[in-house]
Amino acid sequence: MAEFMTVLYVLLTLLLLLVLAAMLIWYERRLLALWQDRYGPNRVGPFGLLQVAADMIKIFFKEDWIPPFAEKAVFVLAPAVVVITMLLAFANVPFAESLWVSDLNVGVLFFLAMSALAAYSTILAGWSSNNKYALLGGMRAAAQMISYDVFMGLSLMGVVLLSGSFNLREIVEAQQQGWHITSQFVAFGIFMVAAVAESHRLPFDLPEAEHEIIAGFHTEYSGMKFGLFFVGEYLSVLLISAMSVVLFFGGWLGPILPPFIWFCLKTLLVVSFIILLRAAIPRPRFDQLMAFGWKLMLPLALINLLLTGAVLLWWEA
Amino acid sequence: MIQSLFYLTAAIALFSALSVICSRHAVRALLWLVLTQLAVALLFFLLGAPFAAALEVLVYAGAILVLFIFVIMMLNLGRSTLEQERQWFPLSSLFMPTLLCGVLLVELLYALDYSSGQDSQYVAPKALGISLFGPYLLVVELCSMLLLSGLIGAWHLTRPYLHPRQGANGMLPAADLRAKVQKEPWL
Numbered sequence: 001m002a003e004f005m006t007v008l009y010v011l012l013t014l015l016l017l018l019v020l021a022a023m024l025i026w027y028e029r030r031l032l033a034l035w036q037d038r039y040g041p042n043r044v045g046p047f048g049l050l051q052v053a054a055d056m057i058k059i060f061f062k063e064d065w066i067p068p069f070a071e072k073a074v075f076v077l078a079p080a081v082v083v084i085t086m087l088l089a090f091a092n093v094p095f096a097e098s099l100w101v102s103d104l105n106v107g108v109l110f111f112l113a114m115s116a117l118a119a120y121s122t123i124l125a126g127w128s129s130n131n132k133y134a135l136l137g138g139m140r141a142a143a144q145m146i147s148y149d150v151f152m153g154l155s156l157m158g159v160v161l162l163s164g165s166f167n168l169r170e171i172v173e174a175q176q177q178g179w180h181i182t183s184q185f186v187a188f189g190i191f192m193v194a195a196v197a198e199s200h201r202l203p204f205d206l207p208e209a210e211h212e213i214i215a216g217f218h219t220e221y222s223g224m225k226f227g228l229f230f231v232g233e234y235l236s237v238l239l240i241s242a243m244s245v246v247l248f249f250g251g252w253l254g255p256i257l258p259p260f261i262w263f264c265l266k267t268l269l270v271v272s273f274i275i276l277l278r279a280a281i282p283r284p285r286f287d288q289l290m291a292f293g294w295k296l297m298l299p300l301a302l303i304n305l306l307l308t309g310a311v312l313l314w315w316e317a
Numbered sequence: 318m319i320q321s322l323f324y325l326t327a328a329i330a331l332f333s334a335l336s337v338i339c340s341r342h343a344v345r346a347l348l349w350l351v352l353t354q355l356a357v358a359l360l361f362f363l364l365g366a367p368f369a370a371a372l373e374v375l376v377y378a379g380a381i382l383v384l385f386i387f388v389i390m391m392l393n394l395g396r397s398t399l400e401q402e403r404q405w406f407p408l409s410s411l412f413m414p415t416l417l418c419g420v421l422l423v424e425l426l427y428a429l430d431y432s433s434g435q436d437s438q439y440v441a442p443k444a445l446g447i448s449l450f451g452p453y454l455l456v457v458e459l460c461s462m463l464l465l466s467g468l469i470g471a472w473h474l475t476r477p478y479l480h481p482r483q484g485a486n487g488m489l490p491a492a493d494l495r496a497k498v499q500k501e502p503w504l
């Protein structure tokens with residue numbers, strides 16, 4: 001019976017995540033429109049909610065074209081990689097005290113590993129398209145992912161130190177006395193920058209910067225394969241929001257309302273913040289991106305880790 | 318259940334490792350190598366070392382192999398390099414390595430025959446950290462020094478070619494550049 005429940009729960013999570021990722025597209029467009037003083041999609045269904053369904057139907061019936069000069073097997077595999085890794089990473093996120101698919105004791109590392117593997121999606125898409133703009137996008141993606149991976153991991157180690165565990169459930173439970181954002185706000189900033197760069201969303205969307213390299217790594221993609229990249233991007237927005245809630249904002253903890261509702265509300269808030277980032281900040285140049293990562297963010301993450309360790313030792317002594 | 322999973326994963330790891338050395342296309346070989354690393358990570362996990370498994374994916378599959386693919390992608394090796402490599406490595410050059418590998422294989426089989434197949438035990442991340450920074454502290458420090466020397470070496474190699482009057486961006490002043498072009502017009 002327990003196994004049946006687990007399978008049911010996995011299927012429910014999967015369905016919910018895919019629907020949420022699609023709805024997020026509508027949410028982002030409406031929110032951007034609000035900030036830019038226009039309406040956004042508001043024709044199809046109530047408040048334009050069915051716009052996503054219409055777009056999905058359109059994208060499913062488009063011609064699924066594979067360029068004759070592409071590396072066919074890799075070309076087909078690449079968009080699936082990002083969706084698979086993001087969904088796998090969600091298996092590890094505790095939505096409430098007993099609401100999780102797997103309770104890994106290396107949870108933080110598993111999340112980092114999955115987001116590192118997601119880099120293959122863009123790199124392989126860029127390479128297999130056999131198109132110079134796609135290759136440029138793929139190369140940018142590789143350099144960006146490797147650089148920002150480094151201090152994303154480092155910024156989370158302060159949280160791990162404070163909670164004394166890699167397990168995400170235990171990290172949330174360690175925040176009963178106060179959320180980690182209070183002492184680890186520098187780490188939160190670094191994590192947010194790195195996570196947005198990892199999911200290559202604006203302002204860090206240089207792998208697909210459309211004003212320089214057409215559409216970057218997905219120049220040759222169309223139909224549902226392009227759709228998968230899109231879904232993967234929104235899944236990763238959901239994932240980094242959920243992870244920052246778990247790691248810094250006390251997960252499901254909160255008064256009065258049920259835990260799951262608290263988790264959803266906090267996640268929605270972080271998602272809106274990421275969308276606001278897109279609306280507010282222009283895209284940097286690629287060398288600025290690299291210099292910012294290695295010369296500012298990495299030393300900051302190291303100093304934060306050092307200080308956290310020192311304070312913790314001092315307290316214990 | 319765990320045992321059959323172990324053997325299945327081991328078979329995948331072996332097959333993909335064989336494919337790495339058999340495929341002629343460099344990027345495809347690297348993709349097989351990624352699969353090998355993932356299979357090895359799963360083996361670690363099944364043997365009760367989740368920390369090693371996570372690090373295997375994070376460091377090897379997620380970072381080092383991405384760098385490999387990054388470099389190979391830029392080189393865009395074609396048919397001509399394949400021909401060139403065939404000339405470098407004739408079949409006769411395989412003799413000695415195969416012999417040495419054979420000796421290693423015999424030794425491995427011998428060792429496997431003698432070890433009684435100890436039961437693996439589960440190692441929690443905390444216990445691993447304590448032993449890394451306890452009894453094995455010296456080894457960890459030595460490894461980090463090795464990495465540091467690698468880092469300094471890489472920094473030295475990638476510095477712009479240092480002419481006494483070259484700027485930080487690697488460019489010569491305009492007058493020097495003109496003189497250089499007049500002296501060496503083929504550049």
